[in-house]
Amino acid sequence: MTGLPRRRLLGFAGAGVALAGAGAAVGALSSSSSSSDQVRLTGAEAVPFHGEHQAGITTPAQDRMHFVALDVTTTKRAELISLLKEWTEAARRMTAGQEAVEGGAVGGNAQAPPKDTGEALDLPPSALTLTIGFGPSLFDERFGLSGLKPPKLIDLPRFPGDDLDERRTGGDLCIQACANDPQVAVHAIRNLVRIGFGRVSVRWSQLGFGRTSSTSTAQATPRNLFGFKDGTNNVKAEDADALREHVWVAPGDGPDWLVGGTYLVARRIRMHIEIWDRTPLAEQEQIVGRTKGVGAPLGQVAEFDPVDLHVKGKGGQPVIGETAHVRLASAEHLGGVRILRRGYNFTDGSDGLGHLDAGLFFLCFNRDTGKQFVPMQAALAAKDKMMEYLEHNGSGHFVVPPGVREGGFWGDTLFT
Template sequence: GRVPFRAEHQAGILEPPQARAQLAAFDLADGVGREGLRTLLRRWTAAAERLTAGEPAEEFDNQVALDAGPSSLTVTLGFGATLFDKAGLADRRPAALEPLPAFPGEALDPARGEGDLFVQIGADDALVAVHALRVLQRLAAGTAALRWQSAGFARTPGAAARPVTARNLMGQVDGTNNPKPSEDGFAAKVFCQAGGDQPGWLAGGSYLVFRRIRMLLDHWEELPVDRQERVIGRRKSDGSPLNAPAGSGEGTPVDLSAQGADGALAIPSDAHVRVAAPASNGGAAMLRRGFSYHDGLLPDGSPDAGLLFLAFQADPRKGFTPVQRKLSRGDGLSRFLRHEASGLYAVPPGPPTGGYLGQQLLEG
């Protein structure tokens, strides 16, 4: 299918995750400045608009994906905090783009995170996603260099008889409690509103937190399924919360006060769904849109695999940061996870009519 490139919000936020993703960050070359950035964003926009329509880019298209169609391709752009000084835009950097605080237990590799410009590319055909990244990379030559790149995957649309919530590499249904566009207050949780301390150029945009989270799968898979379920707070079979009967389904409301026959909490005190729940975090919520990754084996023979965590929110200071602070202290799942890279990006709104991505920042 084809996802429209031009809309109020950038594509690749509200759409379900595609089967394949290419995530990448670029750093501006020395001396590029505002004009060089404007030229790059114009060229990236022109290419992305054609590629998402299933047409070849006008420049640097190697025709690798010539007959693949749009394949639900989306290209989503974000700005890292370091971009603003380099491009002479320091006075336009949002206050909420301050660096994320350090969290207990993380060991972040700066070479695999951060960056001046971030691009999330999603498509249902792996070749289409790789081709789009290749075009953007070639268009950036001399202006911005690739800093890091990660490939991810999610459930393939149409592969199952009915649509189902994706599972992560731990086998758990992942994304059940995501805020839904039909819910009251959804836009205020996910998208920046005009006013307050948010800059006007970011109205209709969002903030994206990226985390590369390696899963200690060898340790996790040693746990019996019932122990895994208590760590998460949901059944592995159907995602139903432990406060409800088996088979009730992942949509059954989570009841954090429910008790089992023995009088103990049905959902343990350190279960992931309890610690991460909006009710436990002053209503903090994010729209998660992650992809799994599996990059072979580490030197010790364990899998280099896990989650490319992506979460869109109106303000990371009220979304990701308080939730992660709590998770890093009291989440039973955290002992099976290692946060290895991180990024925070301001995601501008959709391009203005006839304009380019990021135009509101550069010319607003």
Template sequence: MALTRRALLASSGAAAAVAAAAGVGYAAGQEGDDSAPRGDSHIVDFHGEHQAGIATPAQDRLHFAAFDVTDGTTATQLRDLLKEWTAAAATMAGGQPIGTGAAGAQLAPPDDTGEALDLTPANLTVTVGFGPSLFDERFGLAPQKPAALTPLPDLPGDALDRDNSDGDLAVQACANDPQVAFHAVRNLARIGRGLVTVRWSQLGFGRTSTTSRAQATPRNLMGFKDGTANIKLEDAKALADHVWVGSRADEPAWLRGGSYLVARRIRMLIEVWDRAALGDQEKTIGRTKVLGAPIGGTDEFQTLKPKTLPVDSHVRLAHPETNDGIAILRRGYSFTDGLESLGELDAGLFFLAYMRDPKAFIALQNRLGSHDALNEYIKHVGSGLWAVPPGVRPGGFVGDALLRSI
């Protein structure tokens, strides 16, 4: 196959810069058309059985941040911080400023940074997770650590930057306005100053999956429709079977109704992909580029028969039928962060996925890493795993079943 592989020369830095500028312009856009529940208020309820931002219809913008708890922070301070974060997140999701807002005494910082004033809530959701490192000796949480919450093993294709991986706490803020999502993470970081520090963060634009049957299937930066066969919020059985943690004996009671979150920063080798012939692109994915139909088909949503697709195509290898029924809820976003050191575009997929057992992701990634033709065009450069507690009842706080007794 000519002009398709990584060994080809990259395009010029000038061309990459143009692409980067285009991506940044899109990221700064306004609210999307169909990405979340609509109504006069643009509000997604913060409280519920499960945390919002998992099965919620995926919004168009993301600000994700991983935090480390500062040395010397006590268990009581950690609990109180999560209480403050919960109250602030619920307030912001409701479209209200924190505390007294951006006003207040002239000689003190305001309670709210103010950049979301006059904006709608934009369907903001704030989702919080606990990393494996939170369950060390610092807070007495080790006996409550889920057996499945261990750092992800080395996986095929990993080229991880450890400074941009993992973290004690994770905050996923999604909204249909980038400034609203940024405001949420900025204010949680401000509230936590002195107790937590931002380990790394990622902005995302353009959802790369559909989590509701009411949503049109989006396209990723490779130009292909993404998320056609994803788990949908309308499918309660699939969510129960594959996303929500149940009452298994090896799972602690505090996590029931929660989930596990895997985040992967996946850099696409854009310049190489853009030189690939259309036929090679379609064989790599397993779907046609324009329609999103399985190769040989005419409709995006027709029944997919994995064994009729190329043996190394991504769709065939990732399909539950070829993976012992493994399914995960994907909720990723595109990203572009300018140019990397060699002048190539630093852009790709910020992969977010929720599942009831991280072993599902590990098994799937091992299979993809060994056989997937897509690996010639991507590189995994960041990673993390977090346990996501169940939803918050009014008067409670995120992780209260775990932390209220400390």
């Protein structure tokens, strides 16, 4: 053990500049996402923490995720603010590939517990992003925020078929950690939780092992646990117009502190994969509305061919059925509505009945949940044939404040 702080070897130069380790040539990847400064992630490098928007939204989706929802246990506004400041500092460091605290793992007093838990020592930044959100329950009387609650931070309605577990629902705060190494993501959440003891406590948490959406055109479309490509028509980082229209809160949307922010919806969706696996291929494809191999919309040839809802086959039956997933979720069906999806596959042990508790941890970002996610989910819950294989058992809605400027802290536009 050299005693060097974690990852200093990897060449961290300072806030706002990202360097990869060991000679890999990588440009700065801005979280403000203008297409010119998007570069393909090689997997190990750092993603800048500062920017107009928080990282972890349009950042090309990393392979792993650890998401945590927390309840604030302190009732003192000052304590909450100081926590957000401490968290921001730790997040700045960890996303740059450093320990949560300088010299935290092994550089401190030998008689003191280490200030960094240490499991990420020697690991590269791994494109770690940390993204914070505030739940509706944070905006009550405790912290003097009730007047500042965004009207669009609604309580989600109950959708048909919802089977929500209280222990996987809600939260005053959430933190999404995404990285290309699961240990780096878990290390980040663990250390942030630790910093928060006495002020926050974990309400629920979820690990994800494989991204189910691409958020950049530079990424191939991944597959979900049904074996289908997922997120082909996602809003992508390179499409600045779509991001402005569908993702970022703009001046005039209200409230002012939120400009540059967005809204996050999390849904834990259990997938009855055992039943799905007994379903014939042709039926699977009709349920999804795409082919399983290349992922082409039914009636078309290639993955990125436009979904054409107006093609009909024998007897005038629509080729993409009335209850097909891609039809119901399509912008055309929903009057132009789109969302940016950023979900992950999960398996969490067994359901106790001989099945895997597996599914998709759905995460999406949108500018107005009531007008985007809600109508989309309402249409799917009511008609999507895929619902027979799904069960939504966890849920959360959070407002995601804008990005942090140099010297600022998470949520500073709300608290100052």
